[in-house]
Amino acid sequence: MAQRYEIRFSGAGGQGLITAGIILAEAASINEGKHAVQSQSYGPEARGGASKSEVIISDEPIDYPKATVVDACLAMTQESADKYANGIKPGGVLLIDADFVKTVPAGEFKVVKIPIMRTAKEEVGREIVANVVALGAMIALTDVVSREAGLKAVLAKVPEAFLDLNEKAYSVGFEKVKEALDA
Amino acid sequence: MAKKVALLQGNTACAFGALYAGCNFFGGYPITPSTEVAEVLSEELPKIGGKFIQMEDEIAAMASVIGASLTGQKALTATSGPGVSLKQELIGYACIAEVPCVIINVMRGGPSTGMPTGPGQSDVQQAKWGTHGDHAAIALVPASVQEIFSETVRAFNLAEKYRMPVQVLYDEIVGHMRERIEFPEPGELEVINRTEPTVSPEDYKPFDPSFGDVPPLAAFGSDYRFHVTGLNKAADGFPTTKANLVDDEQRRQIRKVDGNQPDIELNEEYLTEDAEVIIFAYGSTSRSARYAVNELRKEGIKVGLFRPITLWPFPEKRVAELAKQAKAIIVPELNLGQMILEVERVAKGTCNIVGINRVDGEPINPGQIIDQVKEVK
Numbered sequence: 239m240a241q242r243y244e245i246r247f248s249g250a251g252g253q254g255l256i257t258a259g260i261i262l263a264e265a266a267s268i269n270e271g272k273h274a275v276q277s278q279s280y281g282p283e284a285r286g287g288a289s290k291s292e293v294i295i296s297d298e299p300i301d302y303p304k305a306t307v308v309d310a311c312l313a314m315t316q317e318s319a320d321k322y323a324n325g326i327k328p329g330g331v332l333l334i335d336a337d338f339v340k341t342v343p344a345g346e347f348k349v350v351k352i353p354i355m356r357t358a359k360e361e362v363g364r365e366i367v368a369n370v371v372a373l374g375a376m377i378a379l380t381d382v383v384s385r386e387a388g389l390k391a392v393l394a395k396v397p398e399a400f401l402d403l404n405e406k407a408y409s410v411g412f413e414k415v416k417e418a419l420d421a
Numbered sequence: 422m423a424k425k426v427a428l429l430q431g432n433t434a435c436a437f438g439a440l441y442a443g444c445n446f447f448g449g450y451p452i453t454p455s456t457e458v459a460e461v462l463s464e465e466l467p468k469i470g471g472k473f474i475q476m477e478d479e480i481a482a483m484a485s486v487i488g489a490s491l492t493g494q495k496a497l498t499a500t501s502g503p504g505v506s507l508k509q510e511l512i513g514y515a516c517i518a519e520v521p522c523v524i525i526n527v528m529r530g531g532p533s534t535g536m537p538t539g540p541g542q543s544d545v546q547q548a549k550w551g552t553h554g555d556h557a558a559i560a561l562v563p564a565s566v567q568e569i570f571s572e573t574v575r576a577f578n579l580a581e582k583y584r585m586p587v588q589v590l591y592d593e594i595v596g597h598m599r600e601r602i603e604f605p606e607p608g609e610l611e612v613i614n615r616t617e618p619t620v621s622p623e624d625y626k627p628f629d630p631s632f633g634d635v636p637p638l639a640a641f642g643s644d645y646r647f648h649v650t651g652l653n654k655a656a657d658g659f660p661t662t663k664a665n666l667v668d669d670e671q672r673r674q675i676r677k678v679d680g681n682q683p684d685i686e687l688n689e690e691y692l693t694e695d696a697e698v699i700i701f702a703y704g705s706t707s708r709s710a711r712y713a714v715n716e717l718r719k720e721g722i723k724v725g726l727f728r729p730i731t732l733w734p735f736p737e738k739r740v741a742e743l744a745k746q747a748k749a750i751i752v753p754e755l756n757l758g759q760m761i762l763e764v765e766r767v768a769k770g771t772c773n774i775v776g777i778n779r780v781d782g783e784p785i786n787p788g789q790i791i792d793q794v795k796e797v798k
Contacts, residue, residue, distance in 0.1 A: 260599060264428045267601035276428070276599040280454075280538050301712035302787050303598050303705065 242296045243382050244305045247372070248322035249314030249335075251279075251289040254369030257395070259291030261373060265383045265391035266295045272383075275303045288318040295382055310380045312372055313339055314354060331379055333372070333415075350379060352414050358407060367407035370396075374411025379419075385412060425604040431569045431596040432457035432499075435525055435589070436465065438573030439497050441605065442612055444523075445471035446496040448485030450478055450504065453537040454593040455527035458499035479507035483524075487515050490522045491649065493640030495577055495614075499525035502544045503534060505551060505588075512586055513552035514651045516674070519628070519638070521580040521615055523573070524588045527596040528704075528755075530780060539782025540593035542704055543756035548588045549733045555671060557678035559685055560588045560733040562703040566600035571610060572730065578613040579685060583677045584635050590732070592755060594705040594784055618645060626656040630669065634677045678734050687730040688739060692718065696725030698794050699747045701740070701764055703729050706753050706785050713790035724794050735763045744768035749797040753777035753785045773797060 245262065247255040256278045263276035278291040292305040307327045312334075313319035319339045323332055328346040336351035352375055358368035370392055377388040389408055396404045429437070435458050439447075447462040459475070466473045472489070476482040482498050489496040500508065505526050515522055526548070530541040544551075548560040559579050563572040572589055580587040618625050618637040627647040629636045636656075639645030648658035653670055655661040678685060692714055693699060702710035707728040717724045727743055729736050744750060744764075749772055752761040761776045768774060777793050779785050 260428065263599055267428055268426055274428070274601065277594070277597065280593070280597060300600075301708045301715070302784075303594060303600075303708055304784055304786075306786070 241298055242294060242300070243380070244308040244310075245293045245295070245376065245380065245382065246290055246305060246308045246311045246322060247292075247376070248288060248290040248312060248318035250318065251287060253289070253314055254366070255289060255312070255314065255372070256291040258369040258373040258376075259293045261391045261395050262377070262383065262388070263293045263295075264394070265377075265387045266293070269387040269390050270383055272297060273300050275300045277303060288315065288321045290318070290322050310376065310382075312376055314368070314372065316340060319343055333375055333379055350415060350418050352418060354411070357410060357414060361410050362403065362407045364403060367403055370404050370407035371411035371414075374408040375415045378412040378415035424606065427602055427604070428599050429566055429602050430457055430599050431566045431591060432527065433461050434566045434570040434602055435499070435573050435596075436461035437604070438570035439523070439577070440465055440469070441570070441610065442495065442574040442577035443614070444495045444497045444577065445469065446486070446489035446494040447472070447498065448474045448476050448482045448489065448496065449498045449500065450476055450482045452479075452501045452504045454529055454596050455499045455501050455504075455525060457596075458525055458527070462497070479504040480511055483508040483511035483515075486522045487511060487518070487520050490520050491641045493643070495521075495581070497523045497525065499527065501527050501529050501537075502531045502541070502547070505544060505547060509552045513554060513556065515586040516552065516556040517554075517651055517653070518649050519584040519636075519674070520586070521584050521638070522586050523576045523580050524586060525573070526588055526590045528590055528592045530782065536782050538593070540705065540784065541755050541780065542590075542592055542706065543759065543780070544590060545703075545732060545754075545756070546759045546762075548590055555675065557585060557675050558588070558733045559583070559585065559678060559731070560590055561687075561730060562590050562732045563730065564591070564595060564704050564707045564728065566595070566598070567602050568730070569595065570602060571605070574610050574612065575687075578611060581613050581615040582635070583681065584615060584638055585674075585677065590704070592705050622646065627658045628654060628670065629656045630673055634673050634680065682734050685731055685734060686736050688736055689726075689728040689730060691726040691728070693725035693727055693743065696723050696746070697748045698722070698724040698798050699743050699750045700724065700726050700790060700794070701729075701750050701752045701760070702726060702754075703732055703760070706755060709785050709787045710753060710790055712787040713794065716787065716791055717794055722794065722798060724798075732760070735767070737767045740764055740767045741769070741771075744771045747772050749773040749775060751775050751777060751790065751793050751797065753790055753793075755779055755785065
């Protein structure tokens, strides 16, 4: 993999995207022995409105801990797409929730559209796991950690009563992207 | 056996480092961006029979830490710049009364309330000169989550060994980011405890210089009874105005640090050997600097990083050597130029010294450093 790979998860505060970032960083650093740094919106900007979580993954120790130009970005809402879906590397990738991001930011990157919230609600059964659907989708899209390492990190994070729900959410998200890429 | 690993915030690592060092008392008053240190210890300390107290304000928190330490506990407080300002009177008291304790300052901007959620490095001179009067100071500036753990342990060691307050300063960026940490096994990192008296309680003098520059410290509540005051005092702890005793005591306290600088000083150097431009950077800013060094080296530019991990006492000797070797030293800081003053003092005009300063709540990015290096080289 590249020496330094940067991913941004963005959406509305409360959608669990900070947790998604933490799980990805755990998958990379604990399950795969890579280096990872996770940081997030903090302070007034983290309250309501758009929120973000950034993860940097590398085979080498990570010096600068903040995102520079991201390789991949997730935007769950129009506001987060407008605010955070910038600074994506040429050749990078943007995943958007197709139902909520109507105006797609322009740039030299690939855009993948999946109805993430709707998938969580209708195919998994609970909207609350939309962040795990998104995480599965981002891992499928970026291949930054293995499918197994991602799942292991998800299952290590969630309460026991919700293991099945989250495993399903992760797998559905992962498969959705595979389908979209094959289409 | 594989070591226990976790992805932790810097503040959480600080709390676990304190526990590793044997901390069993925390007195504090919650303040952004340090609150997680208190939050974790409020859960963990009761499990090991330690005490966690949320005090009514910052100075009371410092008082509780001094009191706890005098009873033989290893005591910690965590705050941010505004809290350190409010603690200053008692930090001075801990200096003169020679009370071991550790103060964590997770730095934000300032002065006053400033920007609570933004990172800053503007308390670095305060760590040396914040309280009035001549006094020795030790301040450590870790730059990663793992290093926050180990430097918190070292802060306790130095506090106990030299019987004085020690500050650990890191900014909001390192305090809140998450990185992988390997937990050291018990015994892997050195843990130092204060020297206790071996004389009988009747013969004990809490500041007896015949035991060296760091006299043994008994615990209140034990058989040893002694007097503690913020006044200049004689060996027995009672106030004195005798010129020679006051002079001896003040000089001894400074000597504890000045005379042991090799034991206290810790630096990291990266590609400085042949460097024509040196970047002097600490804390989160040093990470931007290291990134910049790697990028510039790809272009064949001879640049290196000097990173103090002990900021006070200042690494005078090595910085003076580097100033003679280099054409220029660049000092990026999240303040308007504080440690650059020390670099200039020590360099004595032997090379060009340039600051990069930022106080808008954003980190200094590698590009800013790269541009500056290219300008001076």
